[in-house]
Amino acid sequence: MVDTMALLPPFIRPTRMTRSARRPVAVLAADGLPADDEVLLDVPDDRLGPALVAAAQGAYGPAAVLLAATRERAEWDDRDRYALRLAAFARSRPDWLRDWRAAAPHDPDALLVAAQLAVDRAWPSPGRAELLREVSPLITAAARADGRDPVPWRVALDHARGSRAGHTYFGELWEAAVRRDPHHYGCHVAALRYLASSWHGSHRECFDFADLAAQDAPAGSPVQALPARAALACLAGDGAGVERARLDAAADRAIALSDLLPADRPWPAAEIRNLLAYLLIRLGRREEALGQFALIGPYATSFPWDRVSDDALGRFLELRAEVRSAHGAKPDGGPENGRGRRARARDH
Known part of the structure; x- marks a missing residue:
């Protein structure tokens, strides 16, 4: 088995924050979510x-x-x-x-x-x-x-x-x-x-790698979301060998990262927040997921929704509606599937 530590040489240089252009904010419902037909998948900056x-x-x-x-x-x-x-x-x-x-x-x-x-x-x-x-x-x-x-x-x-x-x-x-x-x-x-x-689904070792990388990365680096990706991989498998507390800690770290990313600059924030929203849903933390959907606004991304459905945008909207309903938010009455969908992301 490969040594996790051997794959992590010292991290000594600061990360360079990504740039992305400001984009118009969609008209929001009372709960802070845009209408279904305003949500687009993988919209370019x-x-x-x-x-x-x-x-x-x-x-x-x-x-x-x-x-x-x-x-x-x-x-x-x-x-x-x-x-x-x-x-x-x-x-x-x-x-x-x-x-x-x-x-x-x-x-x-x-x-x-x-x-x-x-x-x-x-x-x-x-x-x-x-x-x-x-x-x-x-x-x-x-x-x-x-x-x-x-x-x-x-x-x-x-x-x-x-x-x-x-x-x-x-x-x-x-x-x-x-x-x-x-x-x-x-x-x-x-x-x-x-x-x-x-490692054929050995999630503990993957978590070790992700946690070490996140610990060494600056607070605003996207690498802080790496444990959340490890948590999703764990939940997609049998989850053997990974404690619930570790899954929650990965989500908490990603929430802290999301809080640092500007709400009006969708990239790379949208990619991280889509990942986080789905992880929070899988962990049963739906109120926090609703908060991430509000921050996502109209910027749905293929990952992670395309891992659980051939219709990534449809799955995004479906789960968003379920989260809204669970917390008493009134659906906007928009179509079940948005029409701004782009090509499905690559599967590797």
Whole structure:
């Protein structure tokens, strides 16, 4: 069994807080929740939105400018999120990315999106491990294109899990990732998923990893939500070996993080609060879940709802309505399923 401590070298550099643009706040009901038909799934922020619109028109320029800016400013969490969304878009509309790579074959940003896209395409296949081995050179090229960037190493960590890499190799990738950013959330999530997969549902060890990472991270870092992800993984399995008090402590830590994140800036707050709302529901803490739904407002995210339903937005709205009813809040009478739904998030 891999040593949890060996996967956590000293965390010595402060995290860099993510940026996101302000967005209009939806009209709220008396209980602080927007109407069902105002809730959208995975709505892009004001920086990503124009890049996706341009990509839909076949132009890669705005995406190139956006990702170059994240690299120049070392906005690694934003960069990771944008690369994932752009790669997801390129699965069905790849022309703009092909043009970008043809025009700038060594561009670090084009290489990153291409590497993510290659992993995404291989993941659903029964022959995933073999297909992923063919992707390795592209991930290596993305990592070498800018030695400061931890995001290609997050892609490499996902790649290692999908290709069933051993613990020694994964540990080497992990050390390379955290040298670049010791509190990069995406890399920590990738490591947590690998450990859960490697230990076949041994939740105590995953919790140890998540708790140690959160203890070493600054108070406002998204890594503070890592124990909440471990708690959800535990609840999705048999939960053996994890005390209820530990699950509640993970939720409490995520609530403290949510309290620090601005209510009018949806990213990364929305991702964390959606995770937290579902965890609180699973723990029977519905009044606190209602508070998180109020903070979420119109910003539903695919995770974690897509883990329990093929209709992530529908499940979000259904559970939100149940929580409202349990606390005497009157439903808004909106449709059962919102119509702002976007493509389902990748399953890895």
